[in-house]
């Protein structure tokens with residue numbers, strides 16, 4: 001909302017350009033005191049607080065928002081998104097939930113659901129809740145709606161199964177003994193997400209493929225230097241250069257932890273930094289990563305960096321899908337990085 005509103009002051013009996021101030025207020029919602037920030041319009045001429053329907057409506061919305069978040073009740077936006085995920089009309093959505101015809105409509109418009117309806121809405125976003133609602137209300141629904149709901153439940157089940165598989169794979173990697181496959185370090189997701197954050201922050205146009213080449217160079221060079229990888233990631237040979245062998249799982253974790261965002265850009269997606277709460281690296285490791293980002297930034301495009309990795313004998317000497325063990329770099333990756341930096345400077 002703007003800081004001013006054009007409104008009518010009954011004291012001055014005139015149109016005024018009123019200043020909007022924020023103040024803490026208490027509203028009783030369903031017998032409960034809700035503390036929220038309300039805005040009030042103050043007449044610039046006489047100082048009277050002016051009642052304005054637009055402002056009062058917004059205040060009510062704010063108080064409701066506070067009440068909703070305290071009670072875990074979905075917001076109108078979340079309810080709209082939930083309905084969209086089922087692809088149902090308002091009427092069919094209301095029937096699916098066992099509400100009256102107009103009820104879902106009112107909630108999407110901002111009315112506050114009572115506790116029972118609030119619980120029903122929440123359960124409709126879970127697999128078991130959706131199944132239960134469908135069995136209770138199936139006969140009120142058209143065949144088409146039943147089909148859509150069943151499809152949505154299947155998709156949720158598929159998603160849950162996939163997520164379970166992803167977590168298992170990662171747990172497995174985290175528990176794997178140090179070896180040439182992980183660079184004598186157990187996979188550390190803390191390190192992977194922190195490295196992704198730094199690379200996203202410092203590297204130009206960090207496409208998803210470029211990201212994987214970058215982590216490959218970082219890990220391998222760090223292994224050359226210390227006989228240990230930086231993250232514990234495992235790399236495999238792919239047609240277009242080395243890739244993280246559990247890349248889907250890594251992508252899932254990066255998105256879930258909110259460290260980077262994936263933005264559609266040009267011919268793919270680029271990683272942009274969001275936030276990183278834990279920084280597990282030492283100063284020495286951080287300055288090493290910094291040098292590596294300088295190396296990555298000597299390449300104009302993801303393809304150039306990819307092409308450069310094709311010169312490495314540890315890539316040439318491996319077959320498609322084969323794991324590139326850390327012991328195969330033997331100083332070569334570091335040499336390639338130094339050559340590149342020397343040629344540029």
Ligand SMILES: [Zn+2]
Pocket residue numbers: 009010011012013016043044045046047048
């Ligand atoms: Zn006035």
